[in-house]
Structure formats: structure tokens, C-alpha cells
Amino acid sequence: MKKFLILIMLLFPALIYAQKKKPAGPSTFDLLIGTYTKGKSKGIYVYRFYAETGRLAYLNEIDGVSNPSYLTVASNNKFVYAVNENGKLGEVSAFKFDAKQGKLEFINKQSSLGADPCYISVDKDQKNAFIANYSSGSIAVLPINKDGSLANGIQSMHDDGHGINKERQEAAHVHTAVLSPDEKYVLYTDLGTDKLHVTRYKASKENPLTDAKPPFVNITPGDGPRHLVFSNDKKHVYLITEMGSNVHVFDYDNGKLKEKQKISFLPAGFKGQTAGAAIHFTPDGKFLYASNRLETNNITGFAVNEETGELTQVDQISSFGKNPRDFAIDPNGNFLIVANQDSDSIFIYKINKATGKLFRIQGSLDIGNPVCLKFTAAE
Template sequence: MKQNILFLYFLFLFTLTAFAQNTYVFLGSYNRDVNAESIQVFELDAKGNLNKITSVKNVINPSYLTIAPNGKYVYACTDTKTPNAGSVSSFEFNPEKKSLTFLNKQSSGGENPVYVSVHKNGKWLVNANYTEGSVSVHPILENGKIDSLAQNFQYSDGSVHKDRQTRSHVHSAVFSPNYDYLFLPDLGADKIRCYAFDENLKQPLVETKFPFIKTDLEAGPRHFTFHPNQKIGYSIEEMAGQISVYDYENGVLTKIQRIPTHPEKTKEGFESSDIHISPDGKFLYAANRGKENNIAIFSIDENGLLKNIGYQSTYGKHPRIFALDESGKFLVATNVISGNVIVFERNEKTGMLQKTGRKIKMENVSCVQIKRI
């Protein structure tokens, strides 16, 4: 009897170990030097502490990262802000060996890549190029490497701001909830472009009846996210410091609200940057750079409309990208100019944030992604 109990006990421990998952935080940077660490990987513990496990050198300016759905591969915009250059790179992540290994890179199809997304099937990579305004599509091979360019669309139209909108500047590439459409917020053209995405085609981007929607003039749409209910989309506008809220259905966006990301007293000197929603769909978070350097916090009502309920300092300068972990317990913010990373614990009832763990220093830190593996 005792032997059976001991056997079951050890089987239970083995099962726990075999299926145990950890939460990993991936940080990119404008390192500008092949000898400097360009990507760093940390483990996030239950108290909000970041414990470094590995890093990568010999890569220039990985400004934006994304993690494959299976957690095995990391994809990055590389050679960002490098004249006449631009690439997307792949890395293999092995949590058991605590290693991140460079696999390969391909041309991003344009200068200054700033955003990269991976289809849920793990077979397609899409990136947005800011400087000349374009989107590129690459197949992903079974070994995680990026294949040669399959599609590239470039845009020339701009908008009314004489300095910042002389031409297209695509700032992100975001899949719809069902991954059957792709949305491209275009800061330079004051448009959110849209394509249907057919994963079974060799060239999956397909033009639609409604290829874009116009935003307000001088809005500068930057990043975009969908509510967990899949019926509402939210666009953060860098230049105007606003969030536009859209009803969403079958590739079509219909605006239902526009609300400031910053306090009314701030009339200038702000640059809104990133936007995310808590997993429970009750709160939205938006980053403000410039004079503010904070995370704006909004409650979301049953119709998807926003109400501002507060602001949280990021304890640094220029919060470009932040991320929420999959449980919704933690928010991690990166401050580019001050070069620090701050972990906040999130109150699930109120939506408020409180700094926790210890501050991490990383020069020119530009991006964070979080994945439970």
C-alpha cells in the first residue's frame, strides 16, 4: 500500500514538473553596437521580480519583438533606424537550456521596420516598415527560419502635417481576432489600411472592398488592439494623443468614440505610443511619452466605450512599448531614454497599477513581450 502511495506521489511530482510553465519577458533595444546586448530574456516570478537568463549580441537595433504561438521562436525587427537598411530576424528560444539562438534574417522589404506579427498558425510573418510606408509578408519555415519575401505593398500618400505626414508611415501590422484580416495603422496618411488574409495562398494579402478607413486629420494612428470579445477595436493616435474606438465586423471598422490619452491640461508635448487590454476585457492601458511618461488607465463598459480612471507614472522617460502578462497580474513598461524597465502589479478589481519587483536597467530598451511557456 505504501509503495503504491509513494508511486502515485512521485508520478504527481513528475507530472507537475513535466507540465510546469514559466513566464518569460523578452526585451529588445536600440543597441546600435554589435558588441552590446541587443535582446535580453528574463524569467518573471510570482512577486514581479525579473531574473535574467540569457541575452543576444551581434544584432543591430531589434526595435520590436514578437513570440511565436508555440513559444519556440522569437521574431524581431532588426536594423531599425539604420539608413538604407531593414531586416527581420528569427531566434530559437530554449527555456530548458536558457538559450536564445540566432537562426537567420531576411530583408524587411523597406527601411526602418517597426512592428512584426506572426499568424496563429505559425507559418506567416508580417512586418510594417515606417520610413517609406510599406508592409511585407514572409513565410516561416518548419525550423522557425524566415523564408524570402512573398509580398510587399508600398504606399506614397500622406496627410496634412507638413513635417510628419509628407508620406505614408505604417506603424504596426495587427491581425484581426480570427486572423482573417490584417490592419495597418498608417501614421503618415491618417488611415488604417486593411487586407483580407488567406493563409492558404502563396501571397496571402488580398485587397478588400474597403482597403482603408480614414482617421481624423493629424491623428497619426500608431498601434491597434482588439477587445477579447472580438467585436471592438482600439487605435492609439500618436500625434493627436487620442484613442479611437471602433465597432468591428468582418474586416470593417466603424468609429463609435474618440477619447484623449492624456490629461486635458496637457495641450502639447505628448506622444502616445502603445495600447493593450487586460485579459478580462475590463480595462484598457495606453502609454504617453513626452511630458507625461505615464500609462493612462481606462475602464471599458459593456459596449466597449472607454472612461479614464487614472494615470500611472512609468518612473522613466519615453515609454515606447509595454506588455501585460497572460494572467493579467503584471504590466511591464520599457522606458527608452532613461533605459529602465519597470514591473507593475495590476489590481484586477480597480485596474490600478503599483510598482513591484526591482528595476532593471537596459540601455535604449525599446520593446517588451511576455510569454508563458
């Protein structure tokens, strides 16, 4: 009995330490929120995110930024870039970013070389920004100066095709411009022509993008390709379609794509209006989520087969608002945050890391027309 008590006394401090041990990864991040400024929103908002509890606290905002509907953060965390989705007069804005205070400072803006820019990405070396111009059906390249400012655009690529839906696909409508993990390629989607384009990328002063061979893959007619993500192992591409609300899974190898699965994320038997929106992985790559709008307004979760990359649905839950345009998963993989564009609301979900299921927790934000969420490191 005495030996047993001594053993318990020796183990007790270790047990207490194990209970108090903090979760792996940083405990705080910054969450940047892009919006449409046609309602009560005035620009871009920055909140501090507490990764252990899922709590959000206001830090800062910058107003006078017209329709910053999509954002990207430079790899050095010192600059933020936003499209200005203003019809024919599409522009792109650059900002200095103080991650400690969550403060944005305007640097400059340039033409997006097209109409209604809706997506922007930047290479890791911060040499070029890539912009998808939806209404003009083009992808544009804008160089980035050493001070983070944007230079005049140097290249624009456009497709003159159309799709089978006369109302939505009367012309090309480019929706994304995503760099491959090795940054040798830029992939961009065209909702209007049902194509996923592949271009070679090499940083240069003129025409950094050239068509790959083959230059595109065809998507199911009328599906309307929208956003895409790469798997963690870089072997697969996952494409979400807006009009069909499907996820297309491709094997990927050095710029070449081969489709292997197409899976719907509509509720069983659903016949109403739908519009797929955003698609994101958990940091560990085990689960993939997709949002759906209009009459569905939900988030669907998929488990990812580690060997084949194929998907199996594991969850479907309401977004508790109208038109979940975007969502983001915190870098520790504990929480998923949803932006409901047409109900001015942002909700927080806890992720079950074993099953992929989502559980809404207490707390929300009232933000006018939230349409883009980006996590970045807090300093």
C-alpha cells in the first residue's frame, strides 16, 4: 500500500502538467474580412482569433475601400492585396499590414485590366499578382514592387468561348487564379466555358503566363467551374462548380490533370436553386468542406481517402444565414468560420478532428456583406 501511495505522489505532478499542457500551434491569429460595401460595410475588417476557444475580438478596420470582395496576404505577412469589384472599372488595391495591431495602410491601386475582378493570388516571392476578372472573362498579371505596391498590369489572357446555359454562360467568366504548390503553373477556372485552364508560370517582365500542353480540361457542360484547391500531398486538385454544386477530383502531375471522381454536395432529392461557392481543406488534409448558397445555405464535409484522394460525404450542416459566400478553417484545424453574405453574419463551428463533423458554437459577428475570410499569423 505504501509503495502504491509513493507511486501516485510521483505521478501526480506529471498528470497535472499533462492536463495543463497547451495545444500545439500558435494560440492567436488575425482574421481579415473582405466585404461588399454596397450595404453597411465600409471596407476590410481585422479581428483577433483565439485558437483555443474560437473567440473573435475586434482589432481594426480600413474604410474607403470599394467592394474588396477577395483578399490575399503576402507570404511575408507584411502586405495585403484586395480586388475592387466595381463593374467595368475593375481595380486592385495594395496595403501595408501590421499584424500586431491588425492595421491596414493603403499603398496604391491599379487597374485589374478587366471587369469585376473577383479573385487574387500572389506568388511566394511577391513578384506578381494574378487576378481573375469575372465579367470580362480574363486573367491578368500585375507585377509587385519591392515596397509592396502594385505596378501596371503586363499581361491579360482571355477566352472567347461560351457554354450551354444562355443566361449564365453567354461568354467567358473567369473565377479563380491559383498557383500550383511548386509555382510552375497557374490554374484558372472559367464558369462561362466550363473549362479549367492550365498555364505555365515563369516570372518575367513580359508574358509570364503561357499555355500548358494541354492548355485546359473540359468540365461537365453547364456545371460552371468556380474555385479549386490542391491536396496537401500535391497529387490531386479539387474543383467546386457553382451551377452544378459538384466537386470534381483530379489526379495532378506537373501541370497535367486527369479526372477521377465527381461528387454532388446537394441534399438528397433537392430540386431548388443552388450555387456552390467556397472549398477548403483542413490543415491535416483529412477533410474537405464546400459551401452552397441560394436555397441550400449549408456546409458539406467530406472525408478524403489518403491513398486515392477520393471523397466520401460525412456531414452537411446549415450555415444559419443566407448565401455562405466563403468560409475559413483556422491554421490549427480546430474551427471553421462561415461568412453569410446576404444576412450580414459570421458564425463559428467546432471541427471534430476524428469524424469531420461540425458543431456550431456560441458567438457570431454582425458584418455587412462578408464575402472573404483570410487567416494569417498574429505578431
